[in-house]
Structure formats: C-alpha cells, structure tokens
Amino acid sequence: MKIKILIFIIIWLVSFFNFSYADNSEKVDQISKNLRCLICQGQSVYDSQSDFALSMKILIQNKIDEGQNDEQIYDFLKSKYGEWIVYDPEINKNTVLLWVLPLILFVFGSILILRKVSIK
Amino acid sequence: MVKNIKLISVVFLVILSFFILLKGLNKTNNYSPNLNSSKIDFNFKAKFLYSDEETTLYELINDKDFSIINIWASWCLPCRDEHSFLLNLKSLDKLNIIGINYKDNEINAKKFIKELGNPYSKIVVDPSGVNSIELGAYGVPETILINNNSKTILKKYIGPLDDEKFAELKLIIKNEN
Numbered sequence: 001m002k003i004k005i006l007i008f009i010i011i012w013l014v015s016f017f018n019f020s021y022a023d024n025s026e027k028v029d030q031i032s033k034n035l036r037c038l039i040c041q042g043q044s045v046y047d048s049q050s051d052f053a054l055s056m057k058i059l060i061q062n063k064i065d066e067g068q069n070d071e072q073i074y075d076f077l078k079s080k081y082g083e084w085i086v087y088d089p090e091i092n093k094n095t096v097l098l099w100v101l102p103l104i105l106f107v108f109g110s111i112l113i114l115r116k117v118s119i120k
Numbered sequence: 121m122v123k124n125i126k127l128i129s130v131v132f133l134v135i136l137s138f139f140i141l142l143k144g145l146n147k148t149n150n151y152s153p154n155l156n157s158s159k160i161d162f163n164f165k166a167k168f169l170y171s172d173e174e175t176t177l178y179e180l181i182n183d184k185d186f187s188i189i190n191i192w193a194s195w196c197l198p199c200r201d202e203h204s205f206l207l208n209l210k211s212l213d214k215l216n217i218i219g220i221n222y223k224d225n226e227i228n229a230k231k232f233i234k235e236l237g238n239p240y241s242k243i244v245v246d247p248s249g250v251n252s253i254e255l256g257a258y259g260v261p262e263t264i265l266i267n268n269n270s271k272t273i274l275k276k277y278i279g280p281l282d283d284e285k286f287a288e289l290k291l292i293i294k295n296e297n
Contacts, residue, residue, distance in 0.1 A: 039258050051223055052259050055249025062250065080256035 028060045031070060034087050035077065044087070162271065164254050166244035169221055169229060180242055181268050185214040186293055189264040190240070191252055193224045194232035196260040198280035205281040206239035215293060216268070219243040222252055222260045265289060267296060 032046040037053045045053045063073045077085050089095045162178040181187040190206060192199040209215060219240035221229045226245070233243070246252050255264070258278050263285075265275040274292055277285050 050259075051249060052253075055223070055253050058248050059250045059253050080253065 025057075025061065027064055028057055031060050031073060032057055034074070036085050036087060038081060038085060164251055166220070166246060166251050169219075169226070169243040169245050175242075175244065180218050180244070181216065181266055181271075183241070183268070184216040185268055186274075186296075187216045187218055187266045187268055188289075189218050189220060189255070189266065191220045191222050191246075191255075191257055191260050191262040193222045193260045194228040195224065196222075199261045200236065202261055202263075202280040202282075203236045203239070205286045207237050208286070209289065210239045212290075212293060216241050220252060220255075221245045223247060223249050263289075265292065 029046055032053070033044050035045040035056065037043045037045045037048040037050060037056075039052045040048045040050050043053075045056045047053075060073060063076065068076075074086055083090060089098060091099050162176065162181070164177045165174055166177075167174050181189075188206075188209065192203075206217060210217060217240050219242070221243055223246065229243075229245070233240075244251075252259070252262075257264075261280050263277040263281060264273055266272070267274050274296065275289065281289075
C-alpha cells in the first residue's frame, strides 16, 4: 500500500512538472507555429528539431521574458530574415494576386451559378 | 476530326506540363533574404572563447576597414573545409576576422583552433544560437562581410567558402574603399 502511494506521488510530481513546463512554453509554441523554418523549408519552426529552429525557440522565449508581444517578435524576425519567415503573407504588389484571386473566382463562380439558375 | 483535336490537345498539354516540371527541377527554391532586409544589431552581446569577458559586436568590428564575421563550430564538417580560406584571408591588412563559435563545446572548439590554426582576431561564443539569429544567420558555416565605416553588410555567404567565393571576397575588399 505504501509503495502504491509512493508511486502515485512520484507520477503526480512528474506530471505536475510537465504541466508547468508546458504552460511556460505554450506561447512559444503558438508563435513558432507561425514561423517558417528557413533551413528545413516546408516545416514550421515548431515542428523542426534543427539547430536553427531550436535556437529560434530560445530566442522567442527570451523575447517573451523581456515582455515583448507577438507583434514585436514577428516584426523583429521579419527585419532579420525578411517577410518569408512568417506564414501569413502581407498584402503588397507581389502578393496582391494571391489575396484577390479567390475573391475574383468566387464572384465569377456566383455569376455563373446565378445565370444558370435564372435561365432555368 | 473532333477526336483528333482532343487527342492532340491532350498530348500537347502533357508535353507542356512535362517541360514545365522539368524546368522546375533545375530551379532552386531555397529562399534567402536579400541584404537590404537584414540589418545588423551592433549591440549584440557575447562572451569571448578565451576569456570570460563580455563584449558587443560594436566593439568587435571597430578595428579596421572591413570585418568578416564567420560562424563556425567544431562539429561542422564544411567548416573544416573552409578554414584554409579564412587562414588565407587573414593576411589582408584591411580585414579583421571575427569568429562566432556556434553551439559548441568549449574544449572541442579550442582543439579545433589548435589543430587547424587560428584565422580569427577574436572569437566569441554563442552557446544557445540566439546571437546568430540576431545576426540573421541560418547556421554553420556562414560568412558575413561588413564595411566597418558604413556599418553595412557587403556580402553574405550561407554555406562554406570555396575558391569562387574566396576570389569574390578579395575582389570586393580590393574595390571598396
């Protein structure tokens, strides 16, 4: 019985520390999911275990500890690595087609449907 | 006739997409940031490899006309290959070579330098890799050429130096004044 209690306490302690650890880096996870890992392209910084990504996570944690908000961290990284590092493309003259094309297709499609319906 | 047109257009499309994909094979899609977007933060703090003192990048590059910042590690094989080029560059008077020891073990790093020679005027350590990210670096090896007077990046090489890059570096230093 004593052993059972002991084991229970050990497991509880271990999981408790795990939880507190997870709690601490949740913000880092959230930010790093939005960042492209530049040396392992196709993966996010969150998913990657490359040296680059690991350092990036430390850096993000440091910045959070310094009291910076998400926006400031993204801006900092954009100034270092260019806009490509974030997954969310901004609207500028290179990406305007990317943003507008779905809208155009939607409008075009609805016109087609409307015409078909009204013909019937 | 209609059947023929269909067949021809299908064949044409297949051939067209074949060539588009073939062309895509030769194109590297690795993105690297352009120089304008990566500014250097000269207040970056780091410790020396051979002493416990702290320094800033601003102090490090204040010596001569040009600085090369080379990011290296003893565990990085390409760094061994490019080491001879750095030793060669050491002979240029106008140039100051600074090493950043990236995520390395201190003993191994010192052994590496002892074994292959020391091209660096100063070496700082970056145990967590954070400093390198503040420099806008990708990893090891990486070489950044800086004009000390205007504090601008003249050239950045991701990956090891080779004969071509070496010649280019020398040319840039020669032409810039």
